[in-house]
Amino acid sequence: MQEAFKSGFVSIIGRPNVGKSTLINRLVGEKIAIISSKPQTTRNNILGILTEDNMQIVFTDTPGIHEPSSMLAEMMVKSANEAMKDTDAILFLVEPIPNVGRTEEKIIESLKKQKAPVILIINKIDTVQKDILLSVISKYTEKYDFAAVIPISARRADGIDAVKEELIPFLNEGPQYFPEDMVTDQPERQIAAEIIREKLLHTLNKEVPHGIAIEIFQMEEDENKVSIEANIYCEKQSHKGIIIGKGGEMLKRVGTNARTELERMYDKKVFLSLWVKVNEDWRNKRGKIANFGFDL
Numbered sequence: 001m002q003e004a005f006k007s008g009f010v011s012i013i014g015r016p017n018v019g020k021s022t023l024i025n026r027l028v029g030e031k032i033a034i035i036s037s038k039p040q041t042t043r044n045n046i047l048g049i050l051t052e053d054n055m056q057i058v059f060t061d062t063p064g065i066h067e068p069s070s071m072l073a074e075m076m077v078k079s080a081n082e083a084m085k086d087t088d089a090i091l092f093l094v095e096p097i098p099n100v101g102r103t104e105e106k107i108i109e110s111l112k113k114q115k116a117p118v119i120l121i122i123n124k125i126d127t128v129q130k131d132i133l134l135s136v137i138s139k140y141t142e143k144y145d146f147a148a149v150i151p152i153s154a155r156r157a158d159g160i161d162a163v164k165e166e167l168i169p170f171l172n173e174g175p176q177y178f179p180e181d182m183v184t185d186q187p188e189r190q191i192a193a194e195i196i197r198e199k200l201l202h203t204l205n206k207e208v209p210h211g212i213a214i215e216i217f218q219m220e221e222d223e224n225k226v227s228i229e230a231n232i233y234c235e236k237q238s239h240k241g242i243i244i245g246k247g248g249e250m251l252k253r254v255g256t257n258a259r260t261e262l263e264r265m266y267d268k269k270v271f272l273s274l275w276v277k278v279n280e281d282w283r284n285k286r287g288k289i290a291n292f293g294f295d296l
Helices: 020-028 071-083 102-111 130-143 160-170 188-203 237-244 246-266 286-291
Strands: 006-013 046-052 055-061 089-094 118-122 148-151 213-221 225-234 269-278
Touching: 006 020, 006 160, 020 046, 020 055, 020 089, 020 160, 055 160, 089 102, 089 160, 102 130, 118 130, 118 160, 130 148, 148 160, 188 213, 188 225, 188 246, 225 237, 225 246, 237 246, 237 269, 246 269
Parallel strands: 006 055, 006 089, 089 118, 118 148, 225 269
Antiparallel strands: 046 055, 213 225
16 A cells, blocks of 8 residues: 655754755755855745655745845745744754754744644754764753754755754645746746845855845746846945956856856856946845745
8 A cells, every 4th residue: 555645844953153055955855045144144935845756845035034134124024924934843953062052042032833743953962072963962952942953064965864854754645836846946047146246245245145146037048048137236336346256257157156056056157247236225125135035
């Protein structure tokens, strides 16, 4: 007798820069979320879809929960909090620090209001000794009755199978929501825009990246090539100069890095044209936030 098909929805939450995007990429086996060492890299909820024999798990990678300083940041935190509702399980991702910080305390208080079981994921275990890890586990389990605690290193892909296995009991007999070859719900334009933004995050210094948005205004594809034209929006004239760089060198480097990854994704030649424009304080303008593709 064939085993019944199971499916479920799982939210991944935590403060900025704890490795949520790296984890979801590992879980689905492909890069669907951009990664950066800078906080607040993920701005929208991103679905990652894992389909294996007789099961499908739909993961939601959420923006990092933090104290918001703009309308965009408020939207990001609201989006993360909403993702905890109507889900079959929650993965709460933390760093291996033997102290429950203020942000984590607030997240735990929110978790106490949810019905879904919560699994504590302690990431970056490759950076600490075992005694520190045991102290982290002790501190967090004093605060909340987790369904399970799993130490992992998302960067090294250690513990990923354990996370999948731990989630199986929380799945329900039900339909396959997405085709088996689908790994994300993001449209191609959005993925391309995020790849460009990732390369900017990797290249630029601290103060510029949070005020950047990407608008792809033209995209054409045929059998041999993909042509993409995109605007890079920043909030200050001085930032525009930094993004372009002396003699256009910075923008050229970003374009080359983005094009290289886009060609791997499309498996064909990519022609990428980038322009830099200033849109002052766009992160506090509801219309602009919506135009740039962010959920309100």
